[in-house]
Amino acid sequence: AQTVTQSQPEMSVQEAETVTLSCTYDTSENNYYLFWYKQPPSRQMILVIRQEAYKQQNATENRFSVNFQKAAKSFSLKISDSQLGDTAMYFCAFRETGNQFYFGTGTSLTVIP
Amino acid sequence: DSGVTQTPKHLITATGQRVTLRCSPRSGDLSVYWYQQSLDQGLQFLIQYYNGEERAKGNILERFSAQQFPDLHSELNLSSLELGDSALYFCASSKETGWTYEQYFGPGTRLTVT
Numbered sequence: 001a002q003t004v005t006q007s008q009p010e011m012s013v014q015e016a017e018t019v020t021l022s023c024t025y026d027t028s029e030n031n032y033y034l035f036w037y038k039q040p041p042s043r044q045m046i047l048v049i050r051q052e053a054y055k056q057q058n059a060t061e062n063r064f065s066v067n068f069q070k071a072a073k074s075f076s077l078k079i080s081d082s083q084l085g086d087t088a089m090y091f092c093a094f095r096e097t098g099n100q101f102y103f104g105t106g107t108s109l110t111v112i113p
Numbered sequence: 114d115s116g117v118t119q120t121p122k123h124l125i126t127a128t129g130q131r132v133t134l135r136c137s138p139r140s141g142d143l144s145v146y147w148y149q150q151s152l153d154q155g156l157q158f159l160i161q162y163y164n165g166e167e168r169a170k171g172n173i174l175e176r177f178s179a180q181q182f183p184d185l186h187s188e189l190n191l192s193s194l195e196l197g198d199s200a201l202y203f204c205a206s207s208k209e210t211g212w213t214y215e216q217y218f219g220p221g222t223r224l225t226v227t
Contacts, residue, residue, distance in 0.1 A: 035215060043201060044115075045218035091156060100169045101146065101216065103156040 004094050006104035013082045014112050020067075021077045021107045023092030029053075033095045034068065034075045039106070040088040048090070051075065079109075087111045116140065117219035119204050125225045131192040134222045138185055138206030144168065145187040146207075146216060147179055151200035162187055163209055191224070199226045 003026045013019035025034070036048040051059045051068050059066050063083075067076045079086055092104040116139035126132055138145050147159040149172075158171035162181035173179075176194075181187040191198060201223050205216035 037218075042220075044220055045203060045205070046115075047215050047217065050215050100161070100171060101158050103158070105155045 004092050004102050004104040006090075006092055006107050008107045009105070010108045010110075012110040012112055013079075015082055015084060017082055018078060018080045019082055019109065021079075021090050021092075021109065023075045023077070023104055025073050025075065025092070025094045025102075027073070027094065027096060029096045031096075034066075035093040035095070036064070036066070036075075036077045037091045037093060037103075038086075038088045039091065040085075045091075049077065082111045084111050084113060115217040115219065117142075117204060117206050117217050119202075119219035119222050121222060122220065123223050123225075125227065126194060127227055128194055128196060130194050130226075131190065132194065132224065134189040134191070134202055134204075134224075136187045136189070136204030136206075136219060138187070138204075139217055142206035142208050142217070143185065144207045144209040145181055145185070146205040147173075147187070147189050148203040148205065149200045150203060150221075151197075156203075159189070194226045196226050199224055 005024045032053045034051045038046045038048045049059050049061045049064050063080045065078045089106045089108050091106045094102045118137045120135045144163045146161045150156045159173040160179050161169040165181050176192050179189045201221045203221045205218045207216045
């Protein structure tokens, strides 16, 4: 069974600093996709970044980047220059070729002014 | 705005009742997913439809059912409601073509069972 683990229920970071959220997953698949979603207080789910497992290069989207370690089954999210609007719940998600999505339990991030 | 719409935004009903949640996917998206987000269980995948047919099933109860219509909108039917069914229900859509696998989420329907 595929599982996604986010071991940090809550984190905080000073505004303009860098923070890293961790995620590990378990799969026997070789091809799959990994995602980070952000859920602000409005409860809307917003895609932050995605990574295809067959790509060795780490994905980057502006201030958001990932550290994808396929052998270790690790997929961490780094947020640089943290902003107050980054305060949200962050979910790591995994999708294998069978189309099911698996979400972690989330990390609540608070950016402190 | 993701382009995915869900109605209603809020729903309050009593135990034992039946409700229908509606979702319209983004233009061009063929696949619809349903999720349940409750306080104690996080985000749980319920079911996926692709172009009218069921594609994947997650932790969906037998009291729940869904379908996707020819115009690609989807409905999630919840029956014999229990207090524990109170949750935020999300619909998401994706294109399901090529390598575009990200999902775009609707704003959710908040269901309260009293």
